[in-house]
Amino acid sequence: MADASRGEFDFEHVPETDQSFENALRNARDGDRLTVADGIELITTGTESEGIDPERKEAVLEAADRRREEVVGDRVTFVANLNNNVTTACNTGCLFCNFKDSSHKFRADSTAEHAGFTKTPAESREVVRAAAKRGIYEVTSVSGLHPAFALDDEHHEILAGHANAARTVNYRPPDEYDTDPGTYLEQMRAMSTDGIHLHSMTPEEAYHARRGTDWSYEEVYRRLKNAGLSSAPGTAAEILVDEVRDVICPGKIDTQGWLDAMEAAATVGLDMTATIMYGHVENEAHRILHLEKVRDLQDRTGAITEFVPLSFIHPNTPLHDRGIVESGATDDEDELLIAVSRLFLDNIENIQSSWVKYGDQQGLKMLSCGANDFMGTILSEEITKRAGGEFGEYRSFAEYVEMITAIGRTPAERSTDYRRIRDIDPESESFGPRLGPQSDGTPLFDAGTTPATADD
Numbered sequence: 001m002a003d004a005s006r007g008e009f010d011f012e013h014v015p016e017t018d019q020s021f022e023n024a025l026r027n028a029r030d031g032d033r034l035t036v037a038d039g040i041e042l043i044t045t046g047t048e049s050e051g052i053d054p055e056r057k058e059a060v061l062e063a064a065d066r067r068r069e070e071v072v073g074d075r076v077t078f079v080a081n082l083n084n085n086v087t088t089a090c091n092t093g094c095l096f097c098n099f100k101d102s103s104h105k106f107r108a109d110s111t112a113e114h115a116g117f118t119k120t121p122a123e124s125r126e127v128v129r130a131a132a133k134r135g136i137y138e139v140t141s142v143s144g145l146h147p148a149f150a151l152d153d154e155h156h157e158i159l160a161g162h163a164n165a166a167r168t169v170n171y172r173p174p175d176e177y178d179t180d181p182g183t184y185l186e187q188m189r190a191m192s193t194d195g196i197h198l199h200s201m202t203p204e205e206a207y208h209a210r211r212g213t214d215w216s217y218e219e220v221y222r223r224l225k226n227a228g229l230s231s232a233p234g235t236a237a238e239i240l241v242d243e244v245r246d247v248i249c250p251g252k253i254d255t256q257g258w259l260d261a262m263e264a265a266a267t268v269g270l271d272m273t274a275t276i277m278y279g280h281v282e283n284e285a286h287r288i289l290h291l292e293k294v295r296d297l298q299d300r301t302g303a304i305t306e307f308v309p310l311s312f313i314h315p316n317t318p319l320h321d322r323g324i325v326e327s328g329a330t331d332d333e334d335e336l337l338i339a340v341s342r343l344f345l346d347n348i349e350n351i352q353s354s355w356v357k358y359g360d361q362q363g364l365k366m367l368s369c370g371a372n373d374f375m376g377t378i379l380s381e382e383i384t385k386r387a388g389g390e391f392g393e394y395r396s397f398a399e400y401v402e403m404i405t406a407i408g409r410t411p412a413e414r415s416t417d418y419r420r421i422r423d424i425d426p427e428s429e430s431f432g433p434r435l436g437p438q439s440d441g442t443p444l445f446d447a448g449t450t451p452a453t454a455d456d
Contacts, residue, residue, distance in 0.1 A: 008281070008324070009243075009247060009281060011243050011244075011283065011286070012243060013241060013243065013283070013285040013286055013289060014283060014285055015040050015043075015044050015047055015283050015284040015285040016040075016047055016285075017036075017037035017040050017041055017047055018037065019035070019037035019038060019040075019041050020041065020046075021041045021042070021045060021046035021047075021048075021056060023038075023041075024037070024038040024039075024041035024042050025041075025042065025056075025059055025060065025063065028042060028060070028063045028064075028067075028343045029063050029066075031067075031346075033346055034343060034344050034346075036285075036288050036289060036292055038344075039288035039291060039292075039340055039343075039344050040284055040285055040288050042060050042336070042339075042340050042343065043284045043287060043288060043336050043337065043340045044284050045057050045060065045336070052332045052333075052336070057332060057335070057336060060336060060339050060340065060343075061335060061336075061339045061368070061369045061370070063339070063343060064338070064339035064340070064342040064343050064369055064370030065339075065368050065369060065370060067342050067343060067370065068342055068351070068370045068371070068372055071349055071372075072349055072350065072372045073410075074408075074409050074410050075372065075409070075410045075411075075412040075421065075423065076367055076372060076373070076374050076404045076409045076410065076411060076412065077350070077372065077373045077374070077412045077413070077414040077418070077421060078373065078374045078375060078376055078377070078395075078400050078411070078412075078413065078414065079137075079138055079375075079376035079377070079413070079414055079415070079416060080135055080136050080137055080138065080376060080377050080397075080413065080433035080435070080436060080439065080444065081136060081137075081138035081139065081140055081199075081376035081377055081378055081379075081416075082127070082128065082131040082136045082138070082139045082140070082377075082378070082379045083139075083140050083141070083142075083378050083379070084119075084124055084127050084128060084139050084140075084141050084191060085141060085142055085143050085144075086118065086119050086124060086141060086143040086146075086181055086187055087106075087116070087117065087118040087119065087143045087144050087146045087149070087181050088101045088116035088117055088118075088143075088144050089101060089102075089103040089105075089106045089116060089118055089144045089145075089146040089147070089177075089181075090102075090103060090144030090145045090146070091103045091104070091145070091147070091170070092144075092145055092204075092249070092251045092252060093249075093250075093251045094248065094249040094251065094252060095247075095248050095249065095317065095318040095319045095322070095324070096238070096248050096249065096277065096280060096312060096317050096318075096319050097317065097318075101114045101115070101116030101144070102114075103144075103146060103147050106118060106146070106177050106178060106179070107172075107176050107177055107178070108175075108176060108177060108178050109176075116144075118146065118177070118178075118179040118181050119179075119181070120179060120180065120181070120182060121181075121182040121186040121187050121189070121190035122190065124141075124187055124190045124191050125190035125191065125193055128190070128191050128193055128194065128196055129193055129194055131196075131379060132193070132194035132195070132196055132436070132437070132438050133194075133438055134438075134442075134444055135432055135433040135434075135436055135438060135439040135440070135442060135444060136196070136377070136379065136433070136436065136444070137195070137196060137197060137415070137416075137433065137435060137436025137437065137438075137439060138196065138197045138199055138376065138415075138416045139191050139196050139197070139198055139199065139200075140199045140200065140233065140378075141187070141191060141198070141199070141200040142200070142202055142205070142233060142235060143205065145170070145204065145205070145208045146177075146181050147166065147170050147171055147172040148171070148172055148173060148174040148176070148177050148180065148181060149181050149183070149184060149208060149209075150171070150183055150184070150209070151183060151184050151185060151209040151210065151215075151220060151223065151224075152183045152184070152185045152223070153183065155183070155209070155210075155212075155213065156173070156174075156183070158212055158213050159171040159211070159212045160173060162212055165212075168212075169211050169212035170208075170211065171211075171212065184201070184205075184209045184224065184227075185223060185224065185227040188200070188201075188224055188227035188228045188229050189227050189228050191228070192227070192228025192229070192230070194437065194438065195436065195437030195438070196436075197230045197231070197415070197416045197417075198228055198229050198230045198231075199230060199231045199232070199233055199273075199416055200229060200232070200233065201221070201224055201229055201232050201233075201265075202232070202233050202234070202235045202236040203217075203232075203234070203236050203237075203253060203257065203258045203260075203261030203262060204236035204252055204253055204258075205236075206220050206221060206224075206232075206261045206264075206265075207253050207257060207261065209224070216264065217260055217261045217263075217264035217265070218264040218267050218268060220264075221261075221264050221265045221267075221268045221270060222268045225268055225269065225270060229270065230270070230271075230416070231270050231271040231272060231273075231305070231416060231417065232262070232265040232270050232271075232272040232273075233272070233273050233275075234258075234262055234272050234273045234274035234275050234304070234308075235273075235275050235310075236252065236253070236258060237258055237274060237275045237276060237277070237290070237294075238252075238276075238277045239276065239277065239278065239282045239286050239287070239290050240255045240258060240259070240276075240289070240290045240293045240294070241255065241282070241286045241289050241290060242254050242255050243286075244281060244282045244286050247281050247324075248280060248281060248319065255293065259293065259297060262274070262297060262301075263297065263300065263301060265303070266300075266301035266302075266303035267301075270303070271303055271304075271305050271416075271417050272301075272303050272304055272305070273304060273305060273306050273307070273308055274294045274297070274298075274304050274306075274307050274308070274348070275307070275308045275309070275310055276290050276291070276294075276307075276308075276309050276310065276337075276341075277310040277311075277312055278290075278309065278310070278311065278312060278329060278333075278337060279311050279312035279314075279328040279329030279333065279334075280312045280314070280319055280324075280325050280328070281319070281324065281325065287337065287340075288340070288344070291340070291341060291344045291345060292344075294307065294345065294348075295344065295345050295346070295347060295348075298345070298347045298348055299347060302347075304348050305350060305416075305417050305418055306348070306349075306350035306351070306352055306373060306418070307341055307345055307348050307350070307351050307352065308352040308354065309334075309337050309338055309341055309351075309352070309354070310354060310357055311328055311329050311334050311337075311354070311357045311358060312325075312328045312329065313328060313357065314326075314327055314328045331362060331365075334358060334362065334366070335365065335366065335369045336369075338351060338353065338366045338369040338370050338371050339369045339370045341370065342369075342370030342371070343370070349418070350372055350373050350418060351370055351371045351372060351373065352371060352373040352374070352375060353366035353367055353371035353373065353374055353375070354375055355374060355375055355395065356375065356378070360403065364403060364406075364407055367404075367407060367409065368407070373414075374400065374403075374404070375395070376395070377394055377395050377396070377397070377444055378394055378395065379394050379444070394445075396431070396443065396444060396445055397413075397424075397431035397432055397433065397443060397444065398430075398431045398443065400431075401424055401426055401431050405426045410423055410424075411423070411424045411426070412424060413433060413434065413435055414435075415435055420435055422434060422435060430442070430443050431443060432444060
């Protein structure tokens with residue numbers, strides 16, 4: 001974590017405990033449910049001294065790797081998926097993000113230049129159908145909060161009825177923009193084509209899809225599910241402690257809003273994931289408090305299929321440009337976050353290592369720190385790239401097999417929900433997806449080449 005961020009904010013929560021590292025490690029090794037104090041001791045390698053102790057760190061990593069073996073074995077899973085983000089138009093103003101473009105630039109009367117995009121439902125459908133023909137069976141869609149985006153026609157009517165709707169409910173009618181994104185339900189119907197699993201609608205997007213109404217999150221997610229939504233991504237979580245959110249994303253829903261939305265998604269029968277974005281202004285206590293909220297949510301719902309740690313990518317973001325942070329998390333912090341997530345989240349089986357965030361070498365290292373999933377093929381990845389990420393945008397099955405077998409683990413293709421898992425024989429002549437409706441084992445593309453997309 002950047003030094004500038006540690007002492008700049010007078011946070012209530014600080015990484016101090018009355019627990020000892022030795023006791024915390026013993027609890028972890030024994031499989032006891034860890035307390036917040038235990039978690040803080042493990043993730044700091046002891047609060048009685050500054051810095052990370054290398055020997056203690058290795059002990060934590062070893063305990064987490066052992067737990068991973070006990071829980072999920074030696075498989076390393078991945079999924080054949082596509083990212084199809086509908087729009088970059090957004091004016092929420094999160095300081096960690098460079099994915100969005102100010103929505104006023106998209107208006108028909110604007111002369112401002114921008115590098116953003118908005119896709120119509122028809123365009124989204126074409127992107128997904130082209131990917132499905134190649135064997136992709138999951139589409140992940142996370143988009144900006146376009147002011148013209150509404151849940152459905154009824155929502156448009158309600159929003160249009162608000163006085164000064166642009167200011168009070170962040171709404172402008174679609175005809176004010178160059179491209180109409182359609183409604184959320186239209187986009188869901190478009191992207192749930194050809195047997196594809198649609199993983200979309202974060203809690204923040206669900207809030208946008210009910211703004212200006214008295215609808216519950218449960219009602220919104222039920223309508224989305226009926227339109228084709230298969231599961232909900234637990235992004236927009238960042239750090240689930242409001243004193244941190246007040247700094248990095250004051251315009252976003254608060255911690256309770258995120259939890260309410262996720263619980264509603266589970267209530268209507270949707271699987272979901274959970275994330276953490278760390279390595280900016282938060283401290284180690286905030287990270288463990290976040291894990292506690294995720295664990296409690298899983299106790300209540302049982303619907304979280306995987307936990308996804310996201311290391312903050314700082315270049316090109318307002319947090320960096322304004323001098324609030326100088327860098328992201330260190331490798332030691334990344335490894336301890338993965339390890340303590342495995343030990344603390346005793347009710348979530350799958351922990352993901354993000355090669356987009358960590359890179360290949362460090363991403364593989366995380367698989368010996370407690371992680372067991374290695375993301376997916378993500379044939380398009382815009383969010384991390386626009387923030388300054390340097391580790392690529394797509395991955396072939398052949399690359400996965402080569403990297404995973406090189407560390408002595410078993411490569412396995414999985415479905416989004418982990419209910420179907422297929423071990424891959426490294427001696428096979430070709431490597432391609434087989435779990436999708438149109439998957440026949442044909443490689444998605446050759447390693448080292450740029451995949452064609454529907455936009456080419």
